Amino acid sequence: MKKTLLALLITTLATTGAQAAERAMRILLVNDDGCDSVGTLSLQEKLAAKGFDVWMVAPATNQSGIGSAITFKPNKIFDVKKIGDKRYCFPGTPADALDFGLLGVLKENPPDLVISGVNDGPNTGVTQINSGTVGAAARAIRYGYPAIAASIGYLLTVEEQKAGWPSTHKYWPDSVDYVVSLVDKLHDKWQPGQALLPVGSGLSINYPPLSKSAIKGEKYIGNEQFPQPQHSYTLLEDGRAQQVLSEKILTPSEADTDSGWLNKGYITLTVFDGQWNAPQYEAQYQALLR
Numbered sequence: 001m002k003k004t005l006l007a008l009l010i011t012t013l014a015t016t017g018a019q020a021a022e023r024a025m026r027i028l029l030v031n032d033d034g035c036d037s038v039g040t041l042s043l044q045e046k047l048a049a050k051g052f053d054v055w056m057v058a059p060a061t062n063q064s065g066i067g068s069a070i071t072f073k074p075n076k077i078f079d080v081k082k083i084g085d086k087r088y089c090f091p092g093t094p095a096d097a098l099d100f101g102l103l104g105v106l107k108e109n110p111p112d113l114v115i116s117g118v119n120d121g122p123n124t125g126v127t128q129i130n131s132g133t134v135g136a137a138a139r140a141i142r143y144g145y146p147a148i149a150a151s152i153g154y155l156l157t158v159e160e161q162k163a164g165w166p167s168t169h170k171y172w173p174d175s176v177d178y179v180v181s182l183v184d185k186l187h188d189k190w191q192p193g194q195a196l197l198p199v200g201s202g203l204s205i206n207y208p209p210l211s212k213s214a215i216k217g218e219k220y221i222g223n224e225q226f227p228q229p230q231h232s233y234t235l236l237e238d239g240r241a242q243q244v245l246s247e248k249i250l251t252p253s254e255a256d257t258d259s260g261w262l263n264k265g266y267i268t269l270t271v272f273d274g275q276w277n278a279p280q281y282e283a284q285y286q287a288l289l290r
Contacts, residue, residue: 032132039118068135117150142274
C-alpha cells in the first residue's frame with residue numbers, strides 16, 4: 001500500500017513538473033503611447049505567434065512624458081475597456097496600466113517578463129527621466145519583476161520633425177522584431193520559477209530609425225549623467241510663460257552618451273534599476289552634515 005502511494009506521489013510530482021516546464025512564458029506589455037499603439041499591438045501579435053502567453057494593458061490615451069506618475073484614489077471605479085483577447089485599455093498613466101496588469105488582470109498568474117513599448121520616439125538623455133515607457137518598466141523592477149523598456153529613435157532633422165518622423169514609423173516594425181529576437185534569446189535560457197534577468201535590474205533599449213543594413217551594432221552604455229534639457233521657457237509680457245523647444249535637441253550629438261551612440265546608428269542598451277539609491281555617497285553626506 002505504501003509503495004503504491006509513493007509511486008502515485010512520484011507520478012503526480014513528475015506530471016506537475018512536466019506541466020510547469022511546458023507552460024508558456026507569460027509576458028505583460030505596457031506602454032505610454034496608448035492602447036492603440038502600433039508598436040505594442042504588433043509586439044503582442046508577434047510574440048503570441050511564437051507561442052508566448054502575452055497580455056497587454058496600456059493607457060487609454062497617449063501618456064508620453066508623464067514619467068512614473070500614478071492615480072492614487074482608493075475606492076475609485078475605473079472605466080476599463082477590454083478591446084480584444086488579453087488586451088485592456090486602462091484610463092490612467094503607464095504606471096497605472098502596469099499596476100492594473102500586475103495587481104489586477106494577472107494577480108493570480110504573474111508574468112515572467114514585463115515589456116514597456118515599443119515606444120514611438122527615443123528615451124535617451126533627459127527623456128529617460130520623464131519617459132512613461134521607462135517609468136512603467138522601473139516600477140515593475142521595483143516590484144521585483146524583470147522588465148525591458150524599448151523605444152525607436154528619431155532622425156533629428158527639421159524635415160523629419162515637420163513630416164511627423166517618417167523614418168521612425170517606417171522602421172518601427174524592425175524595432176519590434178529586434179525585441180522579439182531578444183525575448184527568444186531569454187526564452188532559450190528560461191526555467192519556470194527562475195529570474196529571467198538579473199534580479200532588481202532591467203534593460204532600456206533604443207533602436208535607430210534606420211534600415212537593418214545601416215545599423216552599426218549594439219552599444220551598452222549608461223544614460224548620460226547631465227543631459228541637455230529638451231526645452232526652456234520664455235516669459236511673456238502679460239505674465240504667462242511659453243514653452244520653447246531647445247534648438248540643441250534638433251542638433252544630433254555624436255558624443256559618448258546614449259543619445260550620441262543612437263544618433264551614430266547603434267542600438268543602445270542601458271541597464272538600470274528601480275531603487276533610486278546612491279549609497280556610494282553616504283560618507284560624503286555624513287561629512288557634510290556633521
